[in-house]
Amino acid sequence: MPPDDQQPPSPEVVRPQPGIPDEPEGSAPAGRAAAEFDAGAPVGPTPQMDFWRAVYERRSIRKFKSDPVPRELVDQLMHAGIWAPSSCNYQMWDLVAVDDAATNRKLAELSLQMGNAPVNVIVSYGRDFSEEGWANVQSASALIQNMSLAAHVLGLGTFWITQMGDREKVREIVGLPYDRLVIAVVAVGWPKFAPKQGPKRRPLGQVTHWNHYGGRPIPSSTRPADWEPDLLSIYQRARVLNGLRHNKPRAWEVRAIDALLERWVGDGREEGARDKRWLDVLPCTGIVSERIARARPGYRYDVAERTPEVAEFVAARVRGQIRAWPHADARAGFAAPEDGAYDVVSCLYRLEDVAPAERAELARALARWVKPGGRVIVGFVSRASFHDWTEKLRARRGGLKGVEYVLSPDPNIGPFESLAPSEIERALSDAGLRVVARFGQQAVPQPEEIEFRARNFGPRKKSIARFAGRVLAALERLPGVQNARGRFRYLLLERAS
Numbered sequence: 001m002p003p004d005d006q007q008p009p010s011p012e013v014v015r016p017q018p019g020i021p022d023e024p025e026g027s028a029p030a031g032r033a034a035a036e037f038d039a040g041a042p043v044g045p046t047p048q049m050d051f052w053r054a055v056y057e058r059r060s061i062r063k064f065k066s067d068p069v070p071r072e073l074v075d076q077l078m079h080a081g082i083w084a085p086s087s088c089n090y091q092m093w094d095l096v097a098v099d100d101a102a103t104n105r106k107l108a109e110l111s112l113q114m115g116n117a118p119v120n121v122i123v124s125y126g127r128d129f130s131e132e133g134w135a136n137v138q139s140a141s142a143l144i145q146n147m148s149l150a151a152h153v154l155g156l157g158t159f160w161i162t163q164m165g166d167r168e169k170v171r172e173i174v175g176l177p178y179d180r181l182v183i184a185v186v187a188v189g190w191p192k193f194a195p196k197q198g199p200k201r202r203p204l205g206q207v208t209h210w211n212h213y214g215g216r217p218i219p220s221s222t223r224p225a226d227w228e229p230d231l232l233s234i235y236q237r238a239r240v241l242n243g244l245r246h247n248k249p250r251a252w253e254v255r256a257i258d259a260l261l262e263r264w265v266g267d268g269r270e271e272g273a274r275d276k277r278w279l280d281v282l283p284c285t286g287i288v289s290e291r292i293a294r295a296r297p298g299y300r301y302d303v304a305e306r307t308p309e310v311a312e313f314v315a316a317r318v319r320g321q322i323r324a325w326p327h328a329d330a331r332a333g334f335a336a337p338e339d340g341a342y343d344v345v346s347c348l349y350r351l352e353d354v355a356p357a358e359r360a361e362l363a364r365a366l367a368r369w370v371k372p373g374g375r376v377i378v379g380f381v382s383r384a385s386f387h388d389w390t391e392k393l394r395a396r397r398g399g400l401k402g403v404e405y406v407l408s409p410d411p412n413i414g415p416f417e418s419l420a421p422s423e424i425e426r427a428l429s430d431a432g433l434r435v436v437a438r439f440g441q442q443a444v445p446q447p448e449e450i451e452f453r454a455r456n457f458g459p460r461k462k463s464i465a466r467f468a469g470r471v472l473a474a475l476e477r478l479p480g481v482q483n484a485r486g487r488f489r490y491l492l493l494e495r496a497s
């Protein structure tokens with residue numbers, strides 16, 4: 001049986017190799033003074049740790065004590081790093097370890113991620129060197145992994161930073177020449193806490209194959225039609241197992257939700273109101289659900305999801321119960337929501353990632369779960385808005401894309417497409433729901449979003465973006481614009497009969 005995502009292999013299955021004879025004389029580099037070559041032995045203290053423990057127990061550490069890290073230890077890590085393999089053994093890496101607080105502050109201005117540890121090691125590689133097959137990046141990555149493991153053995157913590165803001169600025173701050181490409185930054189320090197449990201791994205059997213690929217890959221497409229429902233379940237389960245690190249609410253999305261609640265939903269503690277129930281459908285990471293539960297604590301929450309793991313993740317955020325979406329696997333304790341039981345049924349930004357074939361089914365389920373006299377709230381990203389334009393602009397920009405904002409508004413939860421308001425209204429009406437009210441929010445990119453997206457721009461481009469933002473904000477104030485062109489569209493519905 002392959003080890004699952006939590007179990008390292010047991011020592012019994014490992015057979016020691018018989019002795020390997022030494023390589024014949026003459027194959028080692030000859031004719032140079034020995035001092036020109038590194039000895040290939042540790043340059044500092046050598047606490048022992050079982051190799052397998054080091055591999056399985058190393059975790060990314062992001063909170064550090066302020067205590068300094070002795071330079072000898074940082075040298076030792078870097079030394080373990082340079083003993084990693086590199087393409088053709090060219091070793092075109094250059095590392096700059098920064099323990100100067102003022103320089104680290106400058107780095108942190110580019111990305112807060114570099115403001116966590118007393119030492120940031122900037123890892124660079126020859127920019128145009130060994131580019132074929134990304135061998136430059138692969139070589140630097142091998143070095144980083146060696147450093148991370150060595151740090152763990154020494155009791156130090158590291159985390160690997162790619163989100164460093166403008167990497168050319170990072171390069172300039174530490175004085176690396178243009179022909180060094182900054183690949184990543186490794187933050188190094190003494191861990192503040194030992195992480196109780198790290199992000200889990202997908203099981204070996206799901207991601208490895210012998211001789212011939214025999215699986216079904218998680219699609220890299222963002223089109224819902226390309227995703228089988230079970231693959232979406234697997235993917236979303238993996239996302240929540242990683243915790244919230246990559247699933248943070250954006251300020252402008254939170255504002256839109258607040259506006260929605262303000263307009264349509266009382267606090268659940270109105271006079272005579274008792275035991276009001278709210279079902280949140282397909283909340284995935286629960287970013288929006290948590291906001292709602294905080295703002296409207298008078299309700300009792302249930303969450304309907306595809307898998308118990310995702311449902312439990314969200315239920316913990318809203319102190320609610322888990323319920324199964326119709327396609328969910330029927331495992332014990334994971335029952336479908338009761339029909340006609342809910343005062344409020346919400347489905348916010350989830351019709352966008354459901355395959356078109358499933359949307360009508362989802363609409364029917366919403367109609368079934370709401371009480372007579374109760375309300376259904378549907379929120380979605382409208383195709384009749386600027387949303388798709390921003391995505392097109394991003395695609396046109398070319399080059400490497402960031403991991404975030406492939407999907408919006410809740411990145412990294414799977415496929416996503418904006419929806420035509422008329423089609424959604426038709427699907428909901430076919431399902432037996434009647435629109436009571438509708439409104440739109442944010443017809444233009446909001447100032448926080450412009451700041452966020454322009455965060456890596458130079459000062460000139462940044463001020464142009466801000467100026468454009470102010471002009472657009474004035475347009476947004478014209479009457480009717482938000483309702484007609486808002487990126488976020490909300491519908492308040494009730495059962496038609």
Ligand SMILES: Cc1cc2nc3c(=O)[nH]c(=O)nc-3n(C[C@H](O)[C@H](O)[C@H](O)COP(=O)(O)O)c2cc1C
Pocket residue numbers: 058059060061062113159160161162163164198199242
């Ligand atoms: C190529 C690469 C880039 C990463 N970039 C970042 C980053 O920019 N910020 C961050 O907090 N973690 C970053 N990480 C750390 C991952 O989030 C982390 O390794 C992953 O969640 C698994 O957790 P673990 O390292 O504790 O096992 C990166 C890791 C890799 C391999």
